[in-house]
Amino acid sequence: MISPGSSIGVLGGGQLGRMLAQAATRMGYRMHVYEPQENCPAGEVATREFNFDYREVERLKEFARGCAAVTYEFENVPVKPLWEIESVVPLRPHWEVLETCQNRAREKNWLKRKGLPVVPFAEVEAGGDLAKAVREVGMPCVVKTADFGYDGKGQLKVRSKADVVAAVEAYTGQRAVVEKFIDFKCELSVIVARNPAGEVRTFPVAENIHTNHILDFSIVPARVPQSVQRDAEELARRIADAFDLVGLLAVELFLDSDGNLAVNEMAPRTHNSGHWSLDGCVTSQFEQQVRAITGMPLGDTAMTVPATVMVNILGDA
Numbered sequence: 001m002i003s004p005g006s007s008i009g010v011l012g013g014g015q016l017g018r019m020l021a022q023a024a025t026r027m028g029y030r031m032h033v034y035e036p037q038e039n040c041p042a043g044e045v046a047t048r049e050f051n052f053d054y055r056e057v058e059r060l061k062e063f064a065r066g067c068a069a070v071t072y073e074f075e076n077v078p079v080k081p082l083w084e085i086e087s088v089v090p091l092r093p094h095w096e097v098l099e100t101c102q103n104r105a106r107e108k109n110w111l112k113r114k115g116l117p118v119v120p121f122a123e124v125e126a127g128g129d130l131a132k133a134v135r136e137v138g139m140p141c142v143v144k145t146a147d148f149g150y151d152g153k154g155q156l157k158v159r160s161k162a163d164v165v166a167a168v169e170a171y172t173g174q175r176a177v178v179e180k181f182i183d184f185k186c187e188l189s190v191i192v193a194r195n196p197a198g199e200v201r202t203f204p205v206a207e208n209i210h211t212n213h214i215l216d217f218s219i220v221p222a223r224v225p226q227s228v229q230r231d232a233e234e235l236a237r238r239i240a241d242a243f244d245l246v247g248l249l250a251v252e253l254f255l256d257s258d259g260n261l262a263v264n265e266m267a268p269r270t271h272n273s274g275h276w277s278l279d280g281c282v283t284s285q286f287e288q289q290v291r292a293i294t295g296m297p298l299g300d301t302a303m304t305v306p307a308t309v310m311v312n313i314l315g316d317a
């Protein structure tokens, strides 16, 4: 176990890193932040802030040497420099989890290999035949960039031949995935934590309402039958075990009108849909992340209120 008094490192210095630093500090840890942009939100509440590019390997190693473990708060960190961190201290979750989750094609193939339910899809290599992938999946479908996509960025819905032509042009030279369009009943997410001893805990299932592809609000517990909640939590546990996860991971799911669950995407970190846990749960997702990466027993994820709604207010609202 990594004891309080030790330093924990986080790659990325946004709001999730800031809330992680606040939880870690309250628990007696010191937080070191590595973030290319100066004066980042997490840096303000951390002991040390490193402002260098993620490819500056020597700086990353120096950062890692000051920490007992390193984690991350967003997934678009280049993977190769992370091997250098792992040569110095444990990176939690390990780099293969990050590499899998940061590319939609890799993520979906991993889920399929593990026998986990995933939205039907076809992969398109850079310069590949997108129209063929659309024929394979069938219309309506959604084309997404394989790399660096989030909140609906780099996505196009394809319903007609004209849309196919537009998509072929828009995705020229890019790796993409073509997904079946799911006429879902609702979108759900489950946050799961696993510590080095293999203890696993899930947070209650959130029901997520998106507006313009961006999370608008979350209702917890999700307004779905208890059997669906149990299935969603079980699915998240299976994912955590299959990854040999040490840390926290969010699983976003579609529930279709037949009651079937399919994974949309995964993020190996805390999640917007888990912010309710700061006020409505015995243990917040940030405290749980600290517990998981330091090897403490995981905290109780029972709700302290009968139900909660989290509203996602963006800066310009």
Ligand code: AMP
Residues within 6 Å of the ligand: 119, 142, 149, 150, 151, 152, 153, 179, 180, 181, 182, 183, 184, 187, 210, 213, 214, 252, 264, 265
């Ligand atoms: P993503 O960036 O993949 O999380 O997509 C953002 C949002 O777009 C999702 O939360 C859904 O509301 C919608 N979406 C993405 N993929 C699909 C799909 N295959 N079928 C229906 N809606 C989708």
